[in-house]
Amino acid sequence: MIRIFRHYISSAFLWLLILEAFVFYFSMYLGSQLRFLYEASWYSESDIIAASLVFVVVVTLCNISLGLYRRNLGTHDYDLLARVSFSFGISIAAVVSIYYIFPEFLIARSVLGAAVIIAFLGMMIIRYFFYRYAKIERIKKQVLVVGSGKKAVELVTLNDSYIHKTFNITGFLALPDEQVLVDKSLLINSDTSLCETCQKLNIDEIVLAIDDRRRSMPISTLLDCKMSGLDIIDLVTFYEREQGLISLNNVYPSWFLFSDGFAVSGFRSLTKRVFDIVMSVVLLAVSWPFMLMTIIAIKLEDGIQAPFFYKQVRVGENNQHFKVIKFRSMVVNAEKNGAQWAKLRDNRITRVGAFIRKVRIDELPQIFNVLTGDMSFVGPRPERPEFVDGFIERIDYYAERHRVKPGITGWAQICYPYGASEEDTVRKLEYDLYYVKNYSMFLDMSIILHTIEIVLWGKGAR
Template sequence: MIRIFRHYISSAFLWLLVFEAVIFYFAMYLGSQVRFLYQPSWYSEADIVNASLIFAAIFTLCNISLGLYRRNLGIQEYDLLARVSFSFGVGIFVVVSIYYLFPNFLIARSVLGVSIVFAFLGMMLIRYFFYRYSKIDRIKKQVLVVGSGNKAKELVELNAGYLHKSFNIAGFVALPDELCCIDEALLIKQDKSLNEVAQDLNIDEIVLAIDDRRRGMPLTKLLDCKMSGFDVIDLVTFYERERGIVSLTNVYPSWFLFSDGFAVSGLRSIGKRLFDILVSLILLAVAWPIMLMTSIAILIESGIKAPIFYRQVRVGENNRNFEVIKFRSMVVDAEKNGAQFAQEKDNRITKVGAFIRKCRIDELPQIFNVLTGDMSFVGPRPERPEFVEGFVERIDYYAERHRVKPGITGWAQISYQYGASEDDTVRKLEYDLYYVKNYSLFLDISIILHTIEIVVWGKGAR
């Protein structure tokens, strides 16, 4: 994992992106060479280079938007052929549109056809080798865990559902008088120092997973390892890097004081505001026909007198309340019995509402909240005051998510399912705190691109 503008990115998938972008570039370049193998080319070298750059950029962006470089893509979510086919379909449409809208970049259909075949075959070949060799343990980060309790046990399953496992646990070192929850086969049983064990196993990193910090840590042994060149990190940092969360079960108040991040400068706020306005205007220009058709569909289903929009008070930045605007997706009297979470197969949701929720179309009117400054395009999901009051009392650090403006989409929205319980709220708070801590324009752009995957695949909508 590497850190780019404070956000952790899988180095393996970053290299995969680079290799496939190169494949896409040369697919177009070789396509033109094959097409004009026995006759003079119609295009200059500069024409082919420009066309190849456009082809590579568009197809790479489509792959990013379909989650094909997301490390935490689960095995159950993974459908390579479906995702690649959809990505190529969108890519072909965009490339053709650009080539024909801008004649300077026009490429013959025969050249484009051959290039697409080369690109698809090249990508499949790269993916075959990537998924085959990325499973080899010796090329992963080797981790030694100090501790054998419940927190250590949780690390065993951390990588289990991922296609690409970025680290391998070489073993666990039990502490004296600690309740062991680890399989004995995974325990390091040697009469050697921690430093010697780390050297024997070629360890890259030592992770502290101690259930009770009050019992004390083996500071002398850990210092010996640190001074010998081994990285030693705590669970909060480990989860932040590997899962993109601030782990609430492992965090402690002093961590917030001394950790980097959580900085909101004036210049950064201005940059984010300009980015919000630009993205919102672009989305509004593209989405207004969809918004018009949605309005008509709601009126047809519910009647001409039924409201199209739904306004609701939500908590914004610095605990200021505002009215969020959404397309109405439930029956008019949905909350006659008081505020409540939306549930799976909620009978209050209309037929049109079920569709627009699945595609996230119901969120589009929030563009106007962004333009008025109540919301940001990217940020934590805005919650209702009735819920927030209780969450602040019962959930530690919940109020910290209101240090930034709420967003139409966000790190928690694309990383976790729709929250329908207080436990879900805690899990999503961990993602929200990661965003508040590590905000950057790069992270916002990454979230927006991955939101396309959520819309296309319908993940997390309810």
């Protein structure tokens, strides 16, 4: 894992992206060579370079948007052939549209067709070797865990659902009088010094996973390891790096005081506001036909007098209340008995509402909330004050998610399925706190691209 603008990304998938981008770029050259194998080419070198650059940018962005470089995409969600095929289908449509709008980039259909076939085959071959390579144990970070209780056990299966596993737990060091819950065969021999053991086992990193923080840690032993060149990391930072969240089970007040991030500046607010306005105008220009069709569909289902917008009070930045605007997806009197969670197969949802929720069209009117400044394009999803008051009382650090403007989409939305319980709220808060801590324009752009995956795959809709 490497950190770019405070956001952790997988170095393996970054190299995969770079390698595949080279394949996409040179596929246009090969396509041109095949097309003009027996005759003089119609295109100059600069024409092929321009066409190749357009092709590589479009295909790479489509692959990112379909989650093909997202490490935390679980194996149960990962249908490689379907995702790649869908991505290439969108890419072809986008490239053809660019050629139509900007004729200077136009390339022959035969050249484009050959380039697509070469790029597709090249990508599938690279992926085959990548997944074989990713399973090799010796290339993973070798981790030794200090602790053998509940928190240590949780690390054993932490990244089992990921396609590329970044670390391997080589052993556990049990502290005196600590309950041992891990596999006893993985306990290291305490007869030799910890530093020597780490050298023998080729340990790259030591993770502190101690259930009782009041228990004395082997400070001198850990210091010896640190001064010998080993990385030592606490559990909160480990979860932040490996799962992109702030683990509430392991966080403590002083961590917030001394950790990096959580920076708020006037320049950051200005750039985010400019970005929000530009993105909102662009999205409004693209989506207004879909919004108009949605209005017509709601009217046809519920009658001409039925409202098509639904306004609801939500909690925004600094706990300020505002009215969020959405397309109405439930019956008119859906909450006559008071506020309640949306349930799976909720009978209050209309037929039109079920569709617009699935493809997230119901969220589009929130563009107007962004334009007025109540919301941002990216941020924690705004919650209702009826729920927020209780969450603040029962969930530690819940109020901290209101340090930034709420968003149409967010880090929690692409990392966690739809939440309909207080337990889900706690899990999503962990992702929201990661966003608040590590915000950057780079992270915002990453979230926006991955939101396309959520829309296309219908993930998390209810």
